Amino acid sequence: MTTETSMKRISTFNNQMLVTAFTDAFKKLNPRLQVKNPVMFIVFVGAVVSTGVLVTEPFSGFVFQITLWLWFTVLFANFAEAVAEGRGKAQANALKKSRSQTTARLLVGGVEKKVPATELQKDDMVVCEVGDLIPSDGVVIEGIASVDESAITGESAPVIRESGEQRSNVTGGTKVLSDRIVVRITSSQGNTFLDKIIGLVESAKRQKTPNEIALTILLSAFSIIFLLTVTTLPAFVQYSEGRAGSPESTLMTLPVLIALLVCLIPTTIGGLLSAIGISGMDRLIRKNVIAISGRAAEAAGDVDVLLLDKTGTITLGNRMASEFLPAPGVSVERLADAAQLSSLADETPEGRSIVVLAKEKHNLRGRNLTEQEATFIPFSANTRISGVDIHLTHAQDRRIIRKGAFETIRQYVEQQGRVAFPQPVQKTAEEIARRGSTPLVVVENNEILGTIELKDIVKGGIKERFAQLRQMGITTVMITGDNALTAAAIAAEAGVDDFMAEATPEDKLNRLRQEQAEGRLVGMIGDGTNDVPALAQADVGIAMNTGTQAAREAGNMVDLDSNPTKLIEVVETGKKLLMTRGALTTFSIANDVAKYFAIIPAIAATLYAVGAKSGPLAALNIMQLASPQSAVLSATIFNALIIIALIPLALRGVEYKPIGAAALLRKNLLIYGIGGLIVPFIGIKLIDMIIVGLHWV
């Protein structure tokens, strides 16, 4: 079974997971774990005290049921947390298994030696061949291979990894599908990417995020208020009983007060708080984004400005030839022919696209030129020119074809002695640049033939994505090394809000600092080593998994699919995280109104009764609950069951739509505020009817 299928299997609930979560719920009854969550700790203490009352006093079925439901409340909250952790744990176990079983073929002085992967040190050299699992993170220093990275990315299409500047990073736990590579290990044990993922999915290092801390404080404050309200209640009741001459209420007992307290403190959100946090990280992982910290996941929801690298993010990264624009007096076929000849040996995507365009548009087939016939001049960073010399039988028939950027070719022809550069060609080149494309000028035997337009292809659907980001209130800034003209055209086509042209790494960093100084939260997406300073400085730095090791270390999130448009989902996840907490807090507090209307009349119903059986406060019993006992019990049961009922919502998160803050608030207030007021009235009444029907009280 591959890790990929195992990931799919555990992504849905299954019985085994629920059973594990169920037993974990009991294991979490450890007071040292409980104390971490102040709200649930109060419930825990209440349940313990109530149990004490149950065993020390003569048996009462009513106290027994209250105690039972108090314990259920604690267990249900534990269960929610355990379910949230369960998925991550299963995933981590699958990953751990694959790591512990790997053997590495260590190279010692050119001789291979088999060692367990767990014993590898930094800078060790290992050999990986077809079928081998790469034992640890490293860089390919020799060879080329196709690698199945589905174990970490979930993407089944193999990727090429080779020695050199780019695409040389390999990750431990991935599988070599063809050929042989030598890898230099770059991470020490316990520090590899796989280790980090395991740590994250196990949430061993999960820290509370700032908003989570603030919310915990608020919830604790509410709990203290209710603690005071409940502890002072007996005094007021005692006063009233004295004044009214009523007999002592049979319901002013410790278990009932505890039940009232537990119903009032925000247990719904308190019990689900950690489940919400864990499932937020889990959602990111399932989207193949690894957040190095929960703080980053949450901050993603707050991003104001997003800096994106143009190449590979907004555009496909490869420029494609789209048109041949001949110089005056030159036929388009001749230009296409020369362009194709010069590009036959050019294996870059741009070169290949020229050959294809000539074939498609002008029916020129790719020809084979042997080495005797032609010398290819490959593009080099120095000359910035490429082309071909074709030696025909007559020396004077030699065809020397060159192509390159406008400026380069102008210098080239000037060097060759020809000074006048045709005005129309210059004009065409400028127009092409204004459109956001790149002009390539083709010259044969010092005659300017024309221009090839290389178009930067903007990714499909990206405009809609940016529109969505704008609706979320996020400004997008495109960063590119292109000149301002080209950058402006692409920015307009992609629909970004702003762009930075001819940007150096320092420019990026300065822009980022400036945005931050103005108080904005900045997200940055990048993959190259030159992005490292900006990724490290950004509040949310998302590194592409295809990026360099340095870039992956610098960011606080890694996108395993290397698909930058996924940022929208990352932002949504961050927002969902906050919204789910907010919605459930509102729901929890709004619920209290109904619980008061259930419990207070129950406790005080007989006060000031003048002759009649029930006192004036029975008028507050608007739910017409059967008896004081059933009212207290129904409220407690409702309080416990609502936690279970809301687990799916906590795990899934509240839906986010970019409809603007006011509309969103109105919608959520309606659902969770008004809903939170109404639902418990119905729920408590129903439970009351059921328990009375079952003769529990």
Add this chain to the structure above:
Amino acid sequence: MYGMVMFVILTVFLAGLMVGRTPEYLGKKIESYEVKLAAITVLAPNAVILIFSAIAAVTTMGLSSLNNAGPHGLTEILYAFSSAAGNNGSAFAGLNANTIFYNCTLGITMLVGRFFIIVPVLAIAGSCAQKKTVPISSGTFMTDTLLFGVLLVGVIIIVAALTHFPSLALGPIVEHFLMQNGVAF
């Protein structure tokens, strides 16, 4: 006014969470420090009202000042402490507040009601002054709308109602029902 600002901070925090954004008010981010202090300002006055009222309701020191029977007496006690906490300091005529017990407890209530609000408010002001101002974007939740007003009032009512519902039920509310039945104190 400053008490209101504290409720505004709590409301903004809740609203911010509900729209999926770290909350901000007047361009200042509301974080755990502000929430903590705002919670103290809401918590402290209510705590002294409840605790002293409860003591007064069950001790002879507290009860000897009452001139009215039944729930009206409890109403008088609650009013005296609530009024003191709100820096008003009035009391019903039916309650003789000029006793050692009431002078001390009401005095303390007044101090708590004043300084447990003033000090946190100043601390919040100081912390906010040091923060960077966040520019407004379309994701920002505006606080000058009717919707926010409704939410703010809702939060105030619910927090106040939830804190005092039980004691009020036994005081003024029951009194009201009894009065409807023709019973007065």
